[in-house]
Amino acid sequence: MSENSEKKKTRFAWGELFAFYRGEFTRLYVSLAATLGSSAMVLLIPLVVGYLVDDVLLNQGASVLPAIFGRFFGHIGDRAYLLQNLWVFGAIILGLYALDGMFSYLNNARITRFAETGALNMRLRLFSHLQRLPFAYHKQAQTGDLVQRCTTDVDQIRRFFQMQLSEMVRCLALVVIATVMMFRLDTKMALVAIASTPILFVSSWIYFKKRRYAFRVWDEAEGVISTVLQENITGVRVVRAFDRTDFEIEKFAVHNNALNRVAKEQFRIMGDFWMASDLLAFSQLAAVIIVGAIEAIDGNISLGTLLIFISYSENLIFPLRGLARLLADAGKMQISFDRLKEILDEKPEPGDEDLLDPVLKGQVEFDRVDFAYPDDPRPVLKDVSFDIRPGQTLGILGPTGSGKSSLLQLLQRLYEPTNGSIRFDGIPATEISRESLRRQIGLILQEPFVYSRTIMENIRMPRPQASDTDVKNQAKTARLHREIQQFEDGYETMVGERGVTLSGGQKQRLTIARALIRTCPIIVFDDSLSAVDMETDREIRRAMRRSGGSITTFIVSHRISTLMHADRIIVLSEGKVAESGTHGTLLENNGLYRRVYDIQRAYLEEDA
Ligand SMILES: Nc1ncnc2c1ncn2[C@@H]1O[C@H](COP(=O)(O)OP(=O)(O)OP(=O)(O)O)[C@@H](O)[C@H]1O
Ligand SMILES: [Mg+2]
Known part of the structure; x- marks a missing residue:
């Protein structure tokens, strides 16, 4: 400006x-x-x-x-x-x-x-x-x-x-x-x-x-x-x-x-x-x-x-x-x-009508990705590489400010890497239209956003033609259904600024249901279960596994219990991949993952 x-x-x-x-x-x-x-x-x-x-x-x-x-x-x-x-x-x-x-x-x-x-x-x-x-x-x-x-x-x-x-x-x-x-x-x-x-x-x-x-x-x-x-x-x-x-x-x-x-x-x-x-x-x-x-x-x-x-x-x-x-x-x-x-006069996002709109299977590859925000020279991601196959889950752990949310935003091309490339099913992200990526990648943001509408409309938002049953099924998966039924107006309850105030955990689950309604091949949770108790967290993940099957999942979390079942876990530290492996190999590593695990161990016994 x-x-x-x-x-x-x-x-x-x-x-x-x-x-x-x-x-x-x-x-x-x-x-x-x-x-x-x-x-x-x-x-x-x-x-x-x-x-x-x-x-x-x-x-x-x-x-x-x-x-x-x-x-x-x-x-x-x-x-x-x-x-x-x-x-x-x-x-x-x-x-x-x-x-x-x-x-x-x-x-x-x-x-x-x-x-x-x-x-x-x-x-x-x-x-x-x-x-x-x-x-x-x-x-x-x-x-x-x-x-x-x-x-x-x-x-x-x-x-x-x-x-x-x-x-x-x-x-x-x-x-x-x-x-x-x-x-x-x-x-x-x-x-x-x-x-x-x-x-x-x-x-x-x-x-x-x-x-x-x-x-x-x-x-x-x-x-x-x-x-x-x-x-x-x-x-x-x-x-x-x-x-x-x-x-x-x-x-x-x-x-x-x-x-x-x-x-x-x-x-x-x-x-x-x-x-x-x-x-x-x-x-x-x-x-x-x-x-x-x-x-x-x-x-x-x-x-x-x-x-x-x-x-x-x-x-x-x-x-x-x-x-x-x-x-x-x-x-x-x-x-x-x-x-x-x-x-x-602000320039809109470059038009990408002539880019590809492939049906994604869910394979995602980061190849030596560097990233810095525009107008800010500090590097946020450095040389990040990983590869996950369709249907797999990638867990991401890292201290606050280590670049987790930034990494996830690159998936939808909300920002572009400064170096390196991201590929979906082998196709460079730069050749796929943003619209296509945003439609096929369900991103659940770290700060849940609730529209001033009814719960039904809030969940249905990304897929207006979804039936009431669809909406309710997703609310069930997100473990929200029972609470909604207890509201006087049920799914017709107004929420947001002009309606009922939902708790932090309820908002998070509402946004999860909203992301699930669109059966995307790739789904991304940015610490989206932080305000939900561990029991519910586990139930949601189980329900998703049952209904989802072959969805590729990114999960950012500070909870080992949320991450431990992932096919692959990376630990970010100051924008770099400090550790990478499965729950088992990371424990042997004696690094940050192990330290976080030791702190949270008491709660984990039952989940293991
Ligand atoms: N829009 C932005 N413009 C410039 N810098 C940003 C922007 N958003 C985040 N950053 C910076 O990028 C770095 C990584 O932030 P990011 O949000 O990716 O961290 P995070 O790992 O998600 O942290 P948290 O666990 O607290 O959510 C931080 O140093 C942050 O200050
Ligand atoms: Mg974040």
Whole structure:
């Protein structure tokens, strides 16, 4: 991502942004045209009033308004007729208001669809892109930040298109048309009317620039609060267990006060600005009224012109003041889209559609494999070699951090070895598609993950067409069935964040059942039975042997009892294979395996 932040200064990618709105542009054009229509109605009304006053009521001779007005009203009737039928003006003004309303409605309906569709497309693209990003990306990305980008930032863009864009077009139209009209009517009065507008615009522009910076400070203060909150809520057990409640509350209070200070400061600046700019806007309006009145009394302008100027000044000053805010909002929208683009610009895993999809038998060979994580030069695996045949079990023992989980991740090509090769049935892993490997290798991760769904759905996840009986059979194999039956809703019990909390061991067994449902030729347990008691551990392995038969199995465990029946056991130490053999030969070796065995021996007697 750092590479992307350097590119910040480059031009905004409008093309990429608008690509999300493909097929929706008619809606946008209609909505913008409706906005222009509604602005035109708003500006027509003062002209009608001006005509009524100057040309009908006062009959001032040469009309200041464009000739088209005269022609239009001429069609309805002459001055005498109009004087007798003043309701005509009321009806016309009412009609203009009605048209204004219709245009606004049309604008709203179209632009809402436009904005929503774009947001929908963005969320979909982001979601599917995130699914295809390499494992390494997700390892380093911060979930909270990603979630925020997919929700808040998308919403910022949606809001811009739904509300602010039309508002901007409307303000611009009002300002431009009003200014042009005023200059046509009377240059001197027009100059008075626009006298303070540059100051008004520039000052609000500066203000919103400043506020953007202040908003970032606010954002950061809020970010700190969320982090503290999140840590405390997820870690509430630790906080309580270590009796740190008071300390944490105090810590929270400090951050909360900081946020409060920032917010107060913000509102103070905001209040000052609005007050000052209101003062300026109303002084401007007062100037137009006073100068206009003097001019009208002196006979330099007509009464109708004065009325038009007063009304147009309002239509100039307030939109102009709002325009700066809208431009700042456009800036925020751009920042949001840049943040989305940072995700979208991340390279997905290389496509491997043209790679092989063989039916694996289960033979796996590591040939002098070296491995280091990307962005980290420390070697994690060094010269690891072994070979296991279909249906065999490979046990892996090793101290924490010795590279066991890393080795297992290479199997599914979540990462690639830096040296050496991995082969399945003699085929180099690099020639087999990742999709094929991930489908055929059941990986049960060290930290079990439970979706916020029912138990049934959780187990069925990898094979949606599995029958209820299949699911129950796998739950039986994983020794979970009986416990599930004791839940009130059985297999329909909701688990995860919004449901029942499962124990660590229950979660592990749930993920085991989920891995078994897909009858893979290769199955991998990364310490997946650590939270299960030894008795259950043994039962699960027995049940698997009965139902599995020829499944090639990798088992990482710290328990000798789990590993001892494996066809082959390797002991990893600092990324190297320190020992390798069967339970019997390793005991004779007098190495690490033997030492662990001696410590655990007491429990083993019955299992042997
Ligand atoms: N995503 C990662 N990026 C960089 N280094 C990592 C990453 N994951 C693990 N490591 C490092 O690789 C080494 C091996 O870690 P690994 O998770 O494979 O150990 P392990 O044998 O599974 O340990 P444990 O028994 O605690 O699960 C450790 O030094 C660890 O710090
Ligand atoms: Mg591990």
